[in-house]
Amino acid sequence: MPNAGDTTIAYVSNAESNDIHILRLDPADGGLTLIDKVTLPGIDKPGSSTPMALSPDRRFLYVSVRSEPFTVVGFAIDPTSGRLTHTANGQLADGMAYIATDRSGRFLLGASYVGHKVTVNPIAPPGTVQPPSQVLSTAPNAHAILADPANRYVLSTSLGGDVVNRFHFDATTGTLTATMPPTIGVKAKAGPRHLVFDPQGTHVYLINELDASIDVFAYDTASGQLTALQTLSALPPGFSGKPWAADIRITPDGRFIYASERTSSTLAAFRVDPATAMLSLIGHTPTQAQPRGFAIDPAGRYLLAAGQVSHGLSCYRIDAGSGRLTELGQYQVGRNPNWVTIITLP
Template identity: 35%
Template sequence: MMKTTLLIAALASTLSVTANAATYAYISSPGDGLISQYRLDQNNGALTLIEQVQAGDQVNPMALTPDGKVLFAALRVKPFQVVGYRIDPTSGHLTKFTQAPLAESMAYLSTDRKGRYLLAASYGADTLSVQKIGEDHLPSADILRYPTGLHAHSIRTEPSNRFAYAGNLGTDKVLQYRLDAKTGELSPIGSGSVSVPEKTGPRHLAFSPDGKFLYVVGEMSGTVTAFSIDETSGALTQIAEANGIPQRLKLAHGEVRDARNNDLKDDPTPRIWAADLRMSPDGKLLLMSERTSSSVSAFAVAPASGGLKFLDNYPVQEQQPRNIAFSPDGHWLLVTGEKSAKVGTYAVSKDGALKRVGEAASGKGALWIEILQTPDA
């Protein structure tokens, strides 16, 4: 009888926590300088626009602190700055509290897993940067800078927070570093990088939940490359690769793009232009966005070996989808389109199949998505 009572009490407690949890999505739109706050109903995938705040011209990449208390957003116009917003723990409302310099125009922003450092990658300036985040969540004006090869496109630390990796699109390399927890300094692991085939274009990164594997999307190849992470040194070893572009899409190999030819206006050939890569919370599914075909590709992940298998490719209504993001429970996927007036929600099946179930108005050129689960009022 006692066991039954305890079980019922535990179940009631779990249901209460679930019922009181609110899921918010924050989406930046550089075309109008807005950060839009949405509420996601995890029961049915419904998406509701709550409010929009004026962040600044060309607001682009964002990063949530691990404690869920602050959202950082980078402005990609001079003077390059990061804006900090405190997040109300019940309503999710954003309140600006700080603004600090950035090293360059940043295409990617993240924090380390402890929330002590702000990491950034500059595509145009071929640079990575690290700056300390104070106990009051204030980013330091002292910035560590690390030159890279052409077009640095991402930087993240793995779950143990000892190592950092960066996609270097123009050199077809994935950069590998050890992170000094006390200073934030990055030091190369081995030669400092591993190479992928020419014109792969390493872009965004995703890690397995246990931190044993790293996955990298190739912007120009539409492939996902899997690497094992040496537990002691952090060195990467390629273990698998899967192509996410089926022949029916009729896409030619991609080309390097920059501010001068981002839309390849003088090239009428439809080309691969992969963008984001996201791992499901259970570590069994990877999803990749592809902009030219306005679609999302799904890959099965073998958690034990890190292996990959292409499942299928699914069209989405959002035109030129750049960022995608799983809900905390993995049941829903948010999709933004740089040329779409709506942000969509899709139900995600176990095999990666997508079914659109909700939408809400987006800002102009919506792209970056950060999702937060916080207790409701």
């Protein structure tokens, strides 16, 4: 848990302007101050999104660009100010919709939506991504990839296949091997997109893009098996149109879950039952236009949501008792902001 005097930094990646805005978050009032803006070096044309991945030790930030040549840009994070210094660009096997390091920070995992594949890239010190060591085909439209907290298994969504892929993960070699069975299905045409683990690593929350539903799973840490517990909607009352859900996040204490929906430009809030891990709706909050990415600060007090169409960022206070969101301010960032990462530096 962050302490008084710590520095909290938010990174917002902007696909169209090919840059990262670096903002300091005031822990007292949630105010944001722009401290730097970094252009992605060696990138000549924008991609559709710029997923980011943070190393577990918070020393490095990796930014994937979804345009050819498919590249991941590495940055060292200044331990005092949070400013970024370019380390190196690395080669990716395809345009990645999602990247994440494994729990050791030695490997970069990627999910390619257009390439229908997941990949592993070794990371050599200091924070330099090496060429891919493994490329595996998946069901259509791989959309997210995440190692479990024990670093023993990796889960990856396939939106077009309506499945969550499961892999054994060798943390020594960085090798993925399909489990048996290799997938678990969700409702047809739901479109599994992003997922999060709870702090205990015993439950998984999955947001489905095409119907804006959320699936709750019990997670067996020994076998990597998923057991469905609940499905509920993230759509606001009176919704009309085509659902287009995007991201899902959980507070560090595991008490609240939030989900973004782009057609209605809303954030849905849910309370997590501490006994069953199942969700109950708190309510919906209007936010920036087309909110693809958002993040919660490590203290669990603030939520930052970016709008791809508004090119803006909203800061919300999270009520510690109810989980409800109160907007504190809006800020302009770069063009097509789509990913937000927040860290605290002691």
